[in-house]
Amino acid sequence: MPLPESLTQIFKRKQKSYKMVLILSLIQELRASNQERVSFDRVKELFLRYFIAEQERGNRVDKPPGRELWMEATPSQLKDIVNSPVNALSHILFVNSEDNSIGFHNQIQQQLGEEELFQLEQMANKELQEYNAALQHFSLQGHLEKILAEYTFAKRETFAGHPLGTQFRQTLPSELKTLPFLDEQYKIQGSVGQGNWATIPWLAILDKRITETTQRGEYVVYLFAEDMSAVYLTLAQGVTIPVQEKGRKEAYVYLRNKTKEIRELVPLANMNKDEDIHLMSSGLGQDYQVSTVAYIKYERGNVPDDERLIEDLQNVMENYRLYVESLSSSDEETNEVRGEALLSEIEPLQDEQLAGVLQQIQFFIIQKGFFFPEHLIENFYLSLKTKPFVILAGISGTGKTRLVKLFAEALGSTVENGQFTLIPVRPDWSDPSDLLGYKDLTGRFKPGPLTEVLAEARKPENQHKSYFVCLDEMNLARVEHYFCDLLSVLETQDWHEGKIRTQGLISSTMLDMPNDQAKYGNLSIPENVFLIGTVNMDETTYPFSKKVLDRANTLEFNYINLEQYPDSNESLNLSETFDLSEMNHLLLRSDYLQLVDAYDANKELIIRTTERLVKINVLLEDIHAHVGFRVRDAICFYMIYNDRFNLMSEEEAFDWQLLQKILPRIQGSHASVRRVLLNLIKGALGNGSGISVNIQDLMEDTSPLYTRWNAGQTPPMAKHPQSARKLAFMLRRLEEDGFTSYWLS
Structure with a gap:
């Protein structure tokens, strides 16, 4: 028979390796005594014996708090350590304080035959092996030292595709996820910047129950000092949204009050609870300092070994867990944070990555047969x-x-x-x-x-x-x-x-x-x-x-x-x-709503585009089809995005905008419409097309122009081929029907 559902998830949230070792020790003693309840002291003895044996074999295991060796653990310490997984498993385990015995609750015991007990033992062994394997292979020290040593030099190199970016965004999050105390309820992400190198790179661990964004809420994060002299493991608060909502002055008051509240709520053992964290001299560094609840500092060249680093991380994560679980589900602010958390801050795309995303979309469409x-x-x-x-x-x-x-x-x-x-x-x-x-x-x-x-x-x-x-x-x-x-x-x-x-x-x-x-x-x-x-x-x-x-x-x-x-x-x-x-x-959401949002960073492109539109507007005024600021801004935004993402040449992009924003406005039967179309096609063909457009000669008969290429084909060597093709069809309709419009084909 399968294990009862109440047992299949008991290791989903791990408390170091303690839960697995406790269950294995209990099963061993139950079998030895053939009783439903066994001596709690005997189970604790087996629990301790496991860790001592592993250390004697030279294997890395969880250490007792404050000590290097399990054989140095005092009875009082052992009691406190074992009580932790006992309390976490209180829904399946029962401890009788009168006779100091331990066993499964009656309703659980009734579902545990020898076969089910064996399955539980196998599950605990498997989880324990995977946990210990992760401890053996993960080298957090190596990653931190490498970043501290190389980041300053990396900032002088090309940002796109740099190995340190991959280390932060993919390698480190992937390896941290192998640590058994970081299960699927945590989101892990790192950043070295968005398009350019960040002054302070970071690696964050977020509990998805309260936040999925580093912009607000509380999370654990490694913060690297600007000069790479140190890295801080911190329990921190998101700054961006509080500053946006409240202004920097009020946001700082809010963050300091929240820090005080959290420090009173959870023990934050073995962490510094002061503001002596130095990342950079001003600006963002000040934001981080104000938002830090507690921290542990590691100096470059003196980063401790993996065992200590993982122990520190477990300690910080345990404090984080206690804080998250202390939040009341009825707390209005908590609910607001949880809602905002789902505005997921997925690692933002770099501008140069966008072309690859669009290629993937196109490949997806082609694979569907279109x-x-x-x-x-x-x-x-x-x-x-x-x-x-x-x-x-x-x-x-x-x-x-x-x-x-x-x-x-x-x-x-x-x-x-x-x-x-x-x-x-x-x-x-x-x-x-x-x-x-x-x-x-x-x-x-x-x-x-x-x-x-x-x-x-x-x-x-x-x-x-x-x-x-x-x-x-x-x-x-x-x-x-x-x-x-x-x-x-x-x-x-x-x-x-x-x-x-x-x-x-x-x-x-x-x-x-x-x-x-x-x-x-x-x-x-x-x-x-x-x-x-x-x-x-x-x-x-x-x-x-x-x-x-x-x-x-x-x-x-x-x-x-x-x-x-x-x-x-x-x-x-x-x-x-x-x-x-x-x-x-955010992949599709507009980044600009008014031209002023983009002007400083794209001044030359905006001026070039606007000068083109001014010339076109002079032509369109004859038929009352000229454009206003709304169209100008939209065309400029299109051109800016194209330039940012490097998708098409500037002429190709402007060709699409002529076709989509200017030509649909043109319709009519007057000679003035013909003149406008001829002037526009002259500009669309350009000087390199080899096609001469004499406005006066073509005012009576434009067929010599539009019969030069077959239907559906692009004018050869045209400056703006899409627009030239459409203008040729509009001229043909005017010639044949006495009326033309963008919408007739």
Whole structure:
């Protein structure tokens, strides 16, 4: 028979090796005496004998507190040591103080035949062997000394792909996880910086019950001094969010009060409880000093051996455990921290890693048997990053909806987990209630399909996840009618305590019931929700107004190569691969909302891009299609992201923006439209195309221009080939039909 469930998890949380040795000692004595209860003194004797024997064999084992050898442990110490696992296993073990006996509780004893006792013994032996193996092989001292010796020199070298980065982000967390007292409830992460070397690198251990981010909450962390003279093992508090929320002065008061509270709550034995921690002279170093609850200092060249280091870490982790378990589940602040903890601070991607992530996404899509034009995935990503509203346009059957679904699935957002939602738009939608909801005759709020997604996405436990909403056949109804509230709210995006917030979507007059108010009150568009509309342009659909076009990038799917076939032999060759399902919403969330957010760091690129747009605006003014600041900013953001992530050349990126933000605004039948199109195609072709564009000669007949290349082909050597191709088709429509528009193909 299998072991009772109450026994299968007893070693899930380890207290050193004590639980395993206690159970093995108890089983040994139960067998020897053939009794249900045995002498507690005899079990303690066997417990002690095990550790003495292992040390005599030269094996590394947990030491008794304050002593090197188990044979030096006093009876009083032994009693205290054994009582620790006895108390932890009190749900299965019973100690009778009257006759000093120990055994399993009656209900457990009744389920333990010889076979089950043997299984328990095997499980304890296996856990003990794995625990001791980890103690033998892990060299924390080697890692710490290596970092202290090499980090200063490493900072003079290229950041991307440096071995020390791998050591912090992958090697050390992986090896620490082998330590038996660091089970799956702990998140371990290290950092040497984001894009550039950090002044103070760190390695943190976070209890996921209270925090998964080093920005707030309490955690254990190794902090390295700026001059690499020492490393501090600390119990610390996150600084970033308290400073953002309260300002530095008030945050320091809060952190100092919290430090005092924790010092009174847990013993913090063998740790320094002062502020004599020196990381750097000011700034972040001061933040760390204020946020440190207690610490142990190791100086470079004098880092103790692994046995001492692991013993210290166990001690700090035990204090951390006591603190976490002392937190009341009803404590309002604790619940807030737990909610924020789930805004997971997964190791941020470096800018230079983004191209690899997009290659993985594209490979995922190809493996599903779908193909899209070159740079489309990069373009789709940059468009979402610029603004969380994108339109995919094109003829039916080109894979618009499929692109959204597969892109979302690649990042772990699926229909099954509720992070991908397809909302088919109906032709009879005439106002926002069809999408957002309405109040019925009973006074209850009936949420629309989008409202349900927004309410789920804003829950604290979901705020780090990406939610994709695909509005299918978006223009079957008039977008300006049913989507007007969202278009307006998207323009209210602003920074609030480090997050993007918008104004509310649901009027308070719609929420009469307390339950409705609790669930949907102050509902806005969370920063982790991304809206994508698919559209077909034919006689059954409505055109878009400039109000819609200004707020979205429009990606077109009209040029299809049918001669693409699945290739099962295609492989992904990357030096570094990523767990895409672990990416949080910051991968896609905008980093800039106003141009001032990005201006100082990208001044030259912004000025270059704006100068191009000024020239284009001069042309567009003739047909009242010129752009304003909203479009200028969006194009600049797109160009900045492309430059940061090194995805395409500057000309390629600007080509996509001409195609997606400028050309959709152009339509009409007048000669002035023809003139604008000719001037734009002249600029798109550039001087290196070998194609001459004489505006006056082509005002009556543009066919010599657009018949130079076949349908669907790119103009040879064009400066902006995507835009040149589209402009040629728009000119052809004007020539043949007397009217042209971006949406006709």
